Amino acid sequence: MSRRAIVTVATLKGGSGKSTLASCLAVHWRLNGRDPVLVDADPQRTLARLAERPQALGGVPVIEDSSADVVTTARRLGKAHSPVVIDTAGFRAPATLAALAEAGLVVVPVKASPLDVDVMIDTARTLFSTVDGGVPRFRCVMMQTTRDSVIARHIRSELTEAGFPLLESELVNRIIYGEAALFGATPSMIEPRGAAAREIAALADEIEALLAPAKETR
Numbered sequence: 001m002s003r004r005a006i007v008t009v010a011t012l013k014g015g016s017g018k019s020t021l022a023s024c025l026a027v028h029w030r031l032n033g034r035d036p037v038l039v040d041a042d043p044q045r046t047l048a049r050l051a052e053r054p055q056a057l058g059g060v061p062v063i064e065d066s067s068a069d070v071v072t073t074a075r076r077l078g079k080a081h082s083p084v085v086i087d088t089a090g091f092r093a094p095a096t097l098a099a100l101a102e103a104g105l106v107v108v109p110v111k112a113s114p115l116d117v118d119v120m121i122d123t124a125r126t127l128f129s130t131v132d133g134g135v136p137r138f139r140c141v142m143m144q145t146t147r148d149s150v151i152a153r154h155i156r157s158e159l160t161e162a163g164f165p166l167l168e169s170e171l172v173n174r175i176i177y178g179e180a181a182l183f184g185a186t187p188s189m190i191e192p193r194g195a196a197a198r199e200i201a202a203l204a205d206e207i208e209a210l211l212a213p214a215k216e217t218r
């Protein structure tokens, strides 16, 4: 399988929205006729636990592997599924480094909090600099934003100045994420025409465009 079909969600900043992002993307793709798989490389098992709840992430399979062999697992799964979305732990782990090195695209959730962005930039630089094969191709995604807020605008410019590329779409702060998670669902499942589902769809489209073989842009 081409490594392009592997999307790794990573940041060492805890509570940024990694698991939310990974699950929302995978479920969106499944609802849109793709056959994604989630790899839970976080020993805290957030995705595995979601999959045990009644709505079971809409049937997206969740495979747990938080070992350094996660890449072997991802490649194997990639023979039957696409995309392969890997959720990583919030700490430096061999599994995280391996998943970063293997990814066609790394997606870095950035919480729209002025207290988080500096830490995120510092830790991402350190983490990415130790990845085999060099800094992976990555894009940041703003999470839990308030539309048109001064904070989000400021963080966007801080990231750009730090040389961190950002996707246009952002996942606005909405209650529905938590409500959906209670049942092992995502907003796309419980309110497919709602604002959150539309934001997830726009984000997923941006990511898919970056994964497409024709686009060689870094």
Ligand SMILES: Nc1ncnc2c1ncn2[C@@H]1O[C@H](COP(=O)(O)OP(=O)(O)O)[C@@H](O)[C@H]1O
Pocket (backbone or CB within 6 Å): 013, 014, 015, 016, 017, 018, 019, 020, 021, 046, 090, 143, 144, 145, 171, 172, 173, 174, 175, 177, 178, 181
């Ligand atoms: N756009 C959003 N709106 C509201 N809550 C969100 C949003 N994105 C993430 N969250 C919440 O933030 C918390 C942390 O998210 P999570 O995905 O578990 O982060 P991580 O995996 O990075 O630790 C969760 O309670 C999740 O529901």
Ligand SMILES: [Mg+2]
Pocket (backbone or CB within 6 Å): 018, 019, 020, 042, 046, 088
């Ligand atoms: Mg998580």
